Amino acid sequence: MDWQALALSVKLSLVTLLFLLPIGILFGRWLAYRQFLGKSLLQTILALPLVLPPTVLGYYLLVMFSPNQGLGLWLSNTFGTTLVFNFEGLVLASIIFNLPFAIQPMQRAFAAIPREIREAAACCGMPPAQVLWKIELPLAWQGIVSAMVMSFAHTLGEFGIVLMVGGNIPNETQTIAISIYDKVQAFDDHSASVMALSLLLFSMLTISFTYWLSERGNQPHV
Amino acid sequence: MSDSAIHITLQQQQAIPLSVQLECQAGELLALVGPSGSGKTTILRAIAGLYKPKNGHIVCQGESWQNTAQQIFLPAHRRHVGLVFQHYALFPHMTVLNNIQQALTDFPKQGRRSQALELLKKVHLEGLELRFPKTLSGGQQQRVAVARALARSPKVLLLDEPFSAVDQVTRRKLYRELLDLRKKHAMPMILVTHDLEESTLLADRIALLHKGEVLQTGTPEFVSAHPKTATVARLMDQQNLFSAQVIKQDTLAQKTLIRWRGRVLEAIYQPRFQLNERVCWMIQSANVLLHRRERPSNGDKENPLQGRIIEYMESSGLANLLVEIDPELKINIAMNVPIHVAKRNRLGLSENIGISLLSAGIHLMPYQPLRREV
Numbered sequence: 001m002d003w004q005a006l007a008l009s010v011k012l013s014l015v016t017l018l019f020l021l022p023i024g025i026l027f028g029r030w031l032a033y034r035q036f037l038g039k040s041l042l043q044t045i046l047a048l049p050l051v052l053p054p055t056v057l058g059y060y061l062l063v064m065f066s067p068n069q070g071l072g073l074w075l076s077n078t079f080g081t082t083l084v085f086n087f088e089g090l091v092l093a094s095i096i097f098n099l100p101f102a103i104q105p106m107q108r109a110f111a112a113i114p115r116e117i118r119e120a121a122a123c124c125g126m127p128p129a130q131v132l133w134k135i136e137l138p139l140a141w142q143g144i145v146s147a148m149v150m151s152f153a154h155t156l157g158e159f160g161i162v163l164m165v166g167g168n169i170p171n172e173t174q175t176i177a178i179s180i181y182d183k184v185q186a187f188d189d190h191s192a193s194v195m196a197l198s199l200l201l202f203s204m205l206t207i208s209f210t211y212w213l214s215e216r217g218n219q220p221h222v
Numbered sequence: 223m224s225d226s227a228i229h230i231t232l233q234q235q236q237a238i239p240l241s242v243q244l245e246c247q248a249g250e251l252l253a254l255v256g257p258s259g260s261g262k263t264t265i266l267r268a269i270a271g272l273y274k275p276k277n278g279h280i281v282c283q284g285e286s287w288q289n290t291a292q293q294i295f296l297p298a299h300r301r302h303v304g305l306v307f308q309h310y311a312l313f314p315h316m317t318v319l320n321n322i323q324q325a326l327t328d329f330p331k332q333g334r335r336s337q338a339l340e341l342l343k344k345v346h347l348e349g350l351e352l353r354f355p356k357t358l359s360g361g362q363q364q365r366v367a368v369a370r371a372l373a374r375s376p377k378v379l380l381l382d383e384p385f386s387a388v389d390q391v392t393r394r395k396l397y398r399e400l401l402d403l404r405k406k407h408a409m410p411m412i413l414v415t416h417d418l419e420e421s422t423l424l425a426d427r428i429a430l431l432h433k434g435e436v437l438q439t440g441t442p443e444f445v446s447a448h449p450k451t452a453t454v455a456r457l458m459d460q461q462n463l464f465s466a467q468v469i470k471q472d473t474l475a476q477k478t479l480i481r482w483r484g485r486v487l488e489a490i491y492q493p494r495f496q497l498n499e500r501v502c503w504m505i506q507s508a509n510v511l512l513h514r515r516e517r518p519s520n521g522d523k524e525n526p527l528q529g530r531i532i533e534y535m536e537s538s539g540l541a542n543l544l545v546e547i548d549p550e551l552k553i554n555i556a557m558n559v560p561i562h563v564a565k566r567n568r569l570g571l572s573e574n575i576g577i578s579l580l581s582a583g584i585h586l587m588p589y590q591p592l593r594r595e596v
Contacts, residue, residue, distance in 0.1 A: 116308075117313060121313070122298035124327070124374060125299050125325060126299055128299075134324070
């Protein structure tokens with residue numbers, strides 16, 4: 001078992017979640033409640049990582065982060081930093097490819113709260129921030145937790161994008177999925193199978209947990 | 223302008239047309255009545271601050287809630303409004319007590335629990351404070367919603383079809399409770415309903431709405447008996463609505479005579495209509511008298527008509543009849559009599575009867591084409 005790679009994967013997943021949680025709540029809520037021009041287009045763009053081959057997305061991110069042009073050039077000139085082949089770049093890539101996994105379940109959860117309930121809260125004298133804190137978040141928490149768990153699992157197992165953007169640098173960008181590939185290449189079948197089985201079990205656990213959560217969500221509050 | 227009242231003026235063309243000027247005094251119950259899509263709920267939402275009409279002026283107890291000209295718009299959480307939603311909109315993740323406590327923002331934190339319990343007592347829900355909304359019956363949920371609305375110390379109480387989701391027996395009970403509540407709380411109350419019977423039972427005044435416009439306001443009895451137009455009459459469910467022509471204005475006898483399908487009818491004097499003017503007229507079912515077979519009375523001489531019963535239905539102690547006056551012209555008059563009177567006079571389908579239209583009950587309105595004369 002490559003503990004270093006596992007630790008890096010877990011760290012990457014947790015840091016990604018740290019950013020995705022507020023982004024998901026903000027965008028999920030916004031998309032659930034607001035109607036605006038170009039909403040469908042925005043939703044399409046946000047959903048792209050679901051269907052795009054990870055290597056394609058990874059390629060575009062690599063081009064975008066490249067210090068020779070655009071965002072990468074600006075970062076390099078302004079902060080003297082780069083986003084390719086390092087952990088920060090991996091985090092940003094992780095956030096981008098996880099957007100639909102985080103936003104969509106949260107959007108559905110917020111949309112499921114009847115408008116009347118939010119309006120009743122306002123009529124009770126609650127300002128918008130309090131309505132979010134006291135009414136919306138407690139009613140949407142299953143969707144939020146489910147989104148977080150799915151994003152965590154997805155980041156933990158992502159291969160294509162990580163390899164494209166981060167390469168395969170031990171303790172910097174070598175995640176567990178890449179480590180499995182590495183071990184297979186090196187004919188270390190035992191290590192590869194231990195790690196693969198660990199990821200398989202973890203994935204099963206994650207999906208069971210989200211199903212359990214959604215079952216709970218279907219039950220009335222008693 | 224009375225300080226304890228609410229004054230509402232709303233005007234807009236799009237997206238939902240609104241043309242509304244209303245006021246409701248403290249202690250008064252005003253019912254907004256109209257068919258689905260007439261804008262009743264939109265008006266209520268505008269009062270609560272949940273909808274912002276293009277042009278609005280809402281003043282409640284002297285406080286300006288909306289004034290488009292002065293760019294004032296108080297959001298819902300800053301208006302002291304008690305709103306009972308159609309499906310109650312209780313917070314499903316909170317207990318009954320917690321639901322009520324959420325609206326007690328004006329009270330110090332330590333006093334909220336006892337205040338919420340007090341309100342629960344007021345709506346007869348003691349002992350249910352730790353239950354969740356889903357475990358309550360429709361009537362109980364409605365009471366929690368009322369208690370929560372009152373917890374806000376509202377300057378106006380808004381009720382959006384609050385009785386539509388409960389059974390008939392519970393509804394009667396809740397009607398009584400609302401009437402009781404009115405006695406205890408002297409604030410303006412605005413009830414949205416499409417049920418005319420409900421508005422007659424509960425409201426001091428009604429405002430009849432059609433396509434976002436207030437067509438007429440007044441006591442339910444007055445609007446029902448004296449609709450301004452045939453549209454109002456139709457919305458008030460007046461079945462006996464016809465067109466005619468004024469043929470005489472008799473100032474001396476204080477009578478207005480109209481010609482209706484070859485017959486001359488005598489109506490109470492209504493001088494605002496010109497001689498030979500085409501008019502619409504109506505008569506409430508209750509103002510159509512049955513000629514008793516055994517004992518003819520003086521009333522029988524008043525606009526007498528002969529007809530045949532073509533519809534007979536009994537409900538709530540009344541026999542509702544549809545009497546065919548002229549089979550060729552398909553003129554029918556709706557009327558009702560107490561069931562015991564119907565039995566005594568052996569009324570039934572296809573029976574020929576004599577009826578009188580009370581001249582005091584014949585109400586004239588400006589002419590407008592009628593889609594169908596009953």
